Amino acid sequence: MARYDHNTIEKRWRNAWAKNKKLYAAPDTGKKPRAYVLDMFPYPSGEGLHVGHTVGETATDIYSRFLRMNGYNVLHPMGWDAFGLPAENYAIKHKVHPAKVVKKNVANFRKQMDAIGFSYDWSREINTTDPGYYKWTQWIFLQMFKRGLAYEAEAPINFCPSCKTGLANEEVVDGKCERCGTQVIRKKIRQWILKITQYAERLLHDVDALDWPERIKAMQRNWIGKSEGAQVDFKLHHERQTHTVFAIVNEKGEVLIEKRKSGRFEGKWLFPAGKIEEDDSNMVRAALREIGEETSLRQEDLEYRGFLGHFHSRPGEKENMLLLVFGLKNGKASRVQPKTAAELRWQSVRALPEDHGDEVFAEMFARVKNHVSTGHIFSSLISVFTTRADTLFGATYVVLAPEHPLLEGNTLGIENVQEVREYVQQAKNKSEIERTSEAREKTGVRLKGVQAVNPATKEKLPMFVADYVLGGYGTGAIMAVPAHDQRDFEFAQKFGLPVKMVVCPNYPEPICPILEKAYEGAGHLVGSGTFDGMESEKAKTAITKSVGGTTTVKYKLRDWIFSRQRYWGEPIPLVKCPRCGVVPVPEKDLPVKLPTVASYEPTGTGESPLAAIEKWVRTKCPKCKGPAKRETNTMPQWAGSCWYYLRYLDPKNKKKLADAKKEKQWMPVGMYVGGAEHAVLHLLYARFWHKFLYDIGVVSTKEPFQKLLNQGLILGPDGQKMSKSRGNVINPDDIVSAYGADVLRMYEMFMGPFEDNKAWDIKSIIGIRRFVERAYRIISKPASLKKENSEFERLLHKTIKKVTEDIEQFHFNTAISAMMVLLNEMEKQNQLSVASRESFVKLLAPFAPFLAEELWRPLGNKKSVHGEAWPKHDPKLIAEEEFDLVIQVNGRVRDVVKAHKGISEQNARMAALQSEKVKKFTEGKEIKKAIFVKDRLINVIVI
C-alpha cells in the first residue's frame, strides 16, 4: 500500500473539483431547503492569508459541506472588500494603479483558498471595487441622501494625520486611528455624515432577538448607549451688564445677521445715537475684528453705518443694549448666506425695507427690543440632561461643556470672557487621549456675572465651564449634584462647592453620613421640600413634572462621519451647483467611476486627491445643466461591506442590487462567521443600511444576520497577536505543503473551542497528522467483512450522533476527538465492513475533504463523497442493554458494576450491598437509606 502523500492526493482532487462546476454551486431554483452560510469577506492584502484568517473559513466550509450532505441547497460565497488604504498606499509608493494591486492580491488569496479546499460557489464572486458593484453602493447612498439621511457639515472631527483622512467615531480606538495606530487629532473638515442616530432605537431594540454572542450584543448596546432621563431648564440670572448688537446690512438694506456682544462697558461707551464715528471708536474696531473672526466676512468688506443707541432691555433692570449697524460694501452680499449664519448660531432677522433711514432703524430697534423681551436674543435658559432628576434639590452648581454653543462669542454675557476663552481653547486643543489619559484631575473656570436658578429651590447657583462635561452628549450642560455623583463630588471638593445630600440610603434614620465620596445609589428623599420621604425612583418623574421638565432619551451613538479624503474608495455621487446647491447624480448615470489619476497622494488639506483632477471634477449640473463640480470625497471602506451579502444573491443583476425573489429565498444569513473586532464597526453599519433598505422595500427582513459566531484569534507561537512587524506570522501555504491542507484544517479545528483564542503550536500538529495517516492506512486496508460486532456498531452510531451534533454547534474539537476514538477502535478490529468504512469517510469529509475523497473511490464509489448523504445514526443501535452502575457509599464512589438497563431500585440495592468493596464501608453500620438514579447510580447512606 502506498504511503500517505498529501501533495499528490490534494493536487488530484483539487483539479477534479475545479472541473466539476456544479459540486458547490447554489442554484436559485429547486425544492431543497436553503441555507446561507457566510464568511466576513476579507480585505485582499498584499501579505496574503495567515493561519488566523483560515479558522473561520474552515469552520464555515465544514458547516457548508455538512449541510449539503444533509440535503440543503447551501449558498456559501466569497468575495473581496478591496477598497481601502493599504492598496492605495502601495499604489502611492510604487506608482501602480490600486486596481492592479487588488487584482494581483485577489489572485493570490484565491490560490491560497483553493489550496485549503474551500467549497465556495465562485460563480458568485464579488469585488467592492468593481464599478458594477459600487454602482449599487452609490445607489444606496443616493437613496439615503434623498430621504434626508445624509447631510453635509463642516464639523470638527477625528482626523488621522498619517492616513490623512477623517474618521468615524467607531474608527477611533483609545484616541488612536483604528487602522494605523496614529494619534488622532481634531480637525474641522467639510464632511458628509449619515444619520445613523435616527436608527438608534431600532438598532438597539432588535439586538435582543439576534442569535449572536452575548458579548457582541452587549458591545452594540453599550455603543448605542441609551439612557433615559429628564431634560430640565434652568433660568439664568444675569448680573448688571451691557449688551451690544451688531447688525450687518447688505446693499439692499437687509439685515443678514446680528449678534450680541457683552461685557462690562464703561460709561464712555454710552454714546447718544448716531454719535460714534468709525475713526474714534474702539468699539467699532472691536466689532469689526469680531465679525472678521466669526464669519467669512472680511473687515474690508464692511462699512460702519451707524449707532442705534442704548436702551434698557427690561424695565427696572440695568442691562444696556447697544446696536451697531454695519453695511456690506457693493457686490459682497452673496458671501453671507443666512444658512451660514444659522450654523454659527447667530440669529438671522428678516429683511428690512429698501430705504433704511432713521425710521427703518427705529423699526429694527423695535424688533430687537421685541426679541429681547421674548428671550430670543439673550439666552435666559439653559437646558440640562440628567438621569437623576430625583436629586434636583441637591444640585449646587451648573456646568457647561467647553463646546457649549452659549460659550461661543459669549452669548451668556459673562464677565471673565478672556479667562473662559482661554480655558475653552485649551480644552478644544486637547486630543481625546489627553482628555482621558490625564489623571482625571477636574479642571474648570467659573463663569462670572451669570448664575443659574435651580428650578426646584429657586437658589441662584454658580456656573462653570469644565471639560469633564462633554459637548457631544445630552445637552452639553449638567446640573451638578456633588452628593450623588462622583465626578461632581470631585469637582466640588476642588472648587469648595457645597455638597447637599438629598437621597438617604437609610431613611428614615435622619442621619445622613458625612460623605467621603458621592452616594450614587437609590434611597428616600430628604431636604427636598414636599418630596421628602419619597422613593428616589418615584421622585424622578415627580420632580421632573413639578419643574416643567420633560422625560427624554439620549444615546451615545453619534452620526456616522462618511467622507474620506482619499482616492481609493467609492466616489460620493453628488454634484455641487452654484445655482441649485447639492444635486444627486441621476441613477441612470451611475456608477460615478473613479478617474485615473497621476498621483494618489492624499493632500492632507481636507480635500481628496480627486479634487486635483479638473477634468473629472468639472461637470454639468444634472438639474440646470450649468457648470458644476463633483463631490470629491470618497466613501469609507465600510460602505461596500454594508450590503455585500445581498449582492451574492444576484451578483450580475444590472437593473437592481438584487432581485426581490432571490432576496426572499435566501435571506437572512443563517450563519455568519467573522472576527469580533467588527462588533461596532461593520456589524453596526451593516445593520443600519439593512434597516434602511428594509424601509425602502429593497429587502424583506429587518436584520441581515440572524446567527453570528466569532472565531477565536490564532496567536503567534509567542502568544502575541500575529503581525508582520512582530515576525510571527504563519502562512497556511507552508503548512499545506509540509503537512497537507486536510491536516491544517483539522488541526485548526482541534486546537480548542472555536470561539477561544489560541496560540499556534506547531508541535501539536503531529497528532492530527498521525490521525490522518492512520485513517488513510486503516480505511484503505483491503480485507473486508460484512458486519462488525454490535459493540463496534454501537460506537459507530454513537460517533455519528456525536459528530452530527457537534458540527451543528460548531464544536469541531470534540467532533474530531470522537472520530479519533472511533478510529482507534477501528484499528483494533481485524476487519472492517465497507459500510462502516463509508460512514467514517463521510464523517471525515467536511473536515478533510481531500483525504475523504481519496478514500471514498476505492470503496467502490464513482461520484464525489461531497455529494453523498450524511450518515444517520440508529437510536436503537445506540441503546445499550447494559450500563455501568455506579455504587456510592455516602456519596463516594466505591464500586462500578455492570447492570441491565431499567434495573429496579431493589435489584440495584442488592447488587450494591453484595459488592465486596462496598461491604468494607458498610460493615457494622446502619443503612439509613439509598438514593437511586435510574440507569445511573445508587448511593447508599450509612451511619
Added chain:
RNA sequence: GUCGGGGUGGCGAAAUUGGCAAACGCACAGCACUUAAGAUGCUGCGCCGCAAGGCUUGCGGGUUCAAGUCCCGCCCCCGACACCA
C-alpha cells in the same frame, strides 16, 4: 469604575447541564520492532502513598444523598467601553 467572557493535570482541552473529574490530543517514561536512529505499535501518565486509602476543578462559605456545574462573598486573568450626567 461599568458591561461581557473566563480560571480544571507539565501543555491544548473534555465533562450529556447536579450523578465515575481529567475523554481526545501534545509532551514525557517504559516496552516491542530496528545493527542503529527515525517512524510505527503497545503500556503507563492529576497529586500524596509500598498499599489500603486519602486529596484534587482560583479562594472562603452554603444548599444537596451527590457540586467543576446551583447560591452568597472574595481574589485573579482576558476582552469591550470608559468623566456618557
